[in-house]
Structure formats: C-alpha cells, structure tokens
Amino acid sequence: MINLVLFGPPGSGKGTQSEKLIQKYSLAHLSTGDILRNELKQQTPLGKKAKAYMDKGELVPDEEVIAMLLQTLDRQNHANGFIFDGFPRTREQARALRHALTDKDMRIDLMITLDVPKKELIKRLLKRGQLSGRSDDELSVIENRINVYNEQAQPVIDFYDKMHKYASIEGTGTIDEIFARICAVIEAVK
Ligand code: B4P
Numbered sequence: 001m002i003n004l005v006l007f008g009p010p011g012s013g014k015g016t017q018s019e020k021l022i023q024k025y026s027l028a029h030l031s032t033g034d035i036l037r038n039e040l041k042q043q044t045p046l047g048k049k050a051k052a053y054m055d056k057g058e059l060v061p062d063e064e065v066i067a068m069l070l071q072t073l074d075r076q077n078h079a080n081g082f083i084f085d086g087f088p089r090t091r092e093q094a095r096a097l098r099h100a101l102t103d104k105d106m107r108i109d110l111m112i113t114l115d116v117p118k119k120e121l122i123k124r125l126l127k128r129g130q131l132s133g134r135s136d137d138e139l140s141v142i143e144n145r146i147n148v149y150n151e152q153a154q155p156v157i158d159f160y161d162k163m164h165k166y167a168s169i170e171g172t173g174t175i176d177e178i179f180a181r182i183c184a185v186i187e188a189v190k
Pocket residue numbers: 008009010011012013014015016017032033034036053054057058059060061065085086087088089093124125127128136145171172173174175178
C-alpha cells in the first residue's frame with residue numbers, strides 16, 4: 001500500500017498526473033476539486049455553498065472540505081492506497097487527514113509538490129478555460145487562486161517536510177517527462 005498527496009498551485013498538473021498515477025499504481029483517487037464540482041452539479045447544499053468560494057478562487061472552508069473528504073474516504077476501497085489530489089490545502093486539513101489515517105492504521109508516505117512558474121500556470125489555465133468552459137479558469141480568478149495557494153502552501157509543505165515526506169518536482173516539460181520524475185521519487189520510498 002502507498003498513500004500519496006499531490007500538491008501544487010492551480011494548473012500545476014495535479015489532476016493530469018493523478019490520472020497517470022492511479023493507472024500505474026492502481027490507487028483510489030480522491031480529488032476534492034472533482035468532488036466539489038460534482039456536489040455543485042448535483043446542486044447539493046454543500047455544492048451551493050462551495051460555488052461562492054470556487055467562483056472567486058477562494059478555498060472552501062476547512063470544516064466543510066474536511067467532513068466531505070473524510071466521508072468519501074470511509075466509502076472507498078483502499079487495498080492499494082490512495083492519491084489525495086488537491087487535499088490537504090491548509091495545515092488544518094493536513095492535521096485532520098493525519099488523524100483520520102492514523103485511526104485506520106494508515107499514513108501518508110509521500111507528499112509531492114509540482115513546481116511550475118506563475119506565467120506557465122496562467123497560460124495553462126486560460127487554455128483549459130477556453131476548452132472546458134470551467135468558470136474559475138478566468139484571469140482574475142486564476143490570479144486569486146495562485147495568491148491563495150502562495151499564502152497557504154508553506155505550512156502544508158512544512159508539515160510533511162518535518163516528517164521527511166516531502167518531495168518537490170519540476171512541473172514543466174511534457175506530461176510524460178513530469179510523470180517519470182514523479183515515479184522516480186515514488187520508487188525511492190516504496
Ligand atoms: P482543483 O480542482 O484542485 O483545481 P486545480 O488546482 O485548478 O487543478 P490541477 O492542478 O489539478 O490542474 P490540472 O492537472 O487540471 O481546485 C478547484 C477549486 O476547488 C479550488 O480553487 C477551491 O476553491 C476548491 N477546492 C479544491 N480542493 C479544496 C480543498 N482541499 N480545500 C478548499 N477548497 C478546495 O492542469 C491544468 C491544465 O494544465 C489542464 O488543462 C492540463 O491539460 C494542463 N496541463 C497539465 N500538465 C501540463 C503540462 N505538462 N504541460 C502543459 N499543460 C499541462
């Protein structure tokens with residue numbers, strides 16, 4: 001079993017690389033962004049509340065996101081392990097995840113950050129906005145999402161770095177080049 005956290009700014013390729021990782025390592029995928037977008041689509045009370053935050057590029061409050069993630073975690077089969085994509089994003093979320101995993105006799109093996117320059121993030125997200133119509137892929141919202149990431153990232157990185165579970169990966173280049181870099185750090189801890 002291996003449990004991974006994929007971290008990085010918006011547009012750094014967390015979703016893209018997660019798809020490849022779940023194939024290669026047969027992991028269960030938990031993306032809080034995807035779960036929230038699904039809640040929004042279903043017009044659930046959480047989805048309606050989350051929309052206001054997501055539209056502005058703000059984080060959905062910890063209380064809601066943590067409860068949602070823990071419920072989903074309880075429902076998932078975890079034979080080979082999990083990839084947590086976009087969670088935790090705050091130190092509170094990191095603490096809650098550690099607590100929940102400890103109760104299940106599990107732990108995070110590695111937190112991988114995808115490092116991508118701001119200019120490239122904006123380019124990728126504007127392109128995705130044109131192709132997918134995601135309403136948060138619009139310039140002023142993208143810039144706020146990047147600022148929010150920059151404010152919240154360091155405490156999360158420190159949380160895993162203190163436990164020697166943090167790896168930073170250069171997130172530019174082709175998708176396959178980045179994937180090879182990620183696999184190399186995973187193989188080193190397996
Ligand atoms: P997320 O869904 O996590 O969205 P993201 O950070 O924008 O995406 P990601 O990094 O996965 O980018 P992707 O691979 O798609 O969050 C959305 C919102 O939900 C947040 O702003 C927040 O409001 C809320 N939320 C989610 N989790 C939360 C939490 N834990 N707490 C509170 N709120 C939370 O890549 C982007 C684009 O780049 C794609 O189009 C892709 O094709 C392209 N791309 C990828 N790799 C590339 C490469 N190597 N070269 C060129 N293009 C590439």
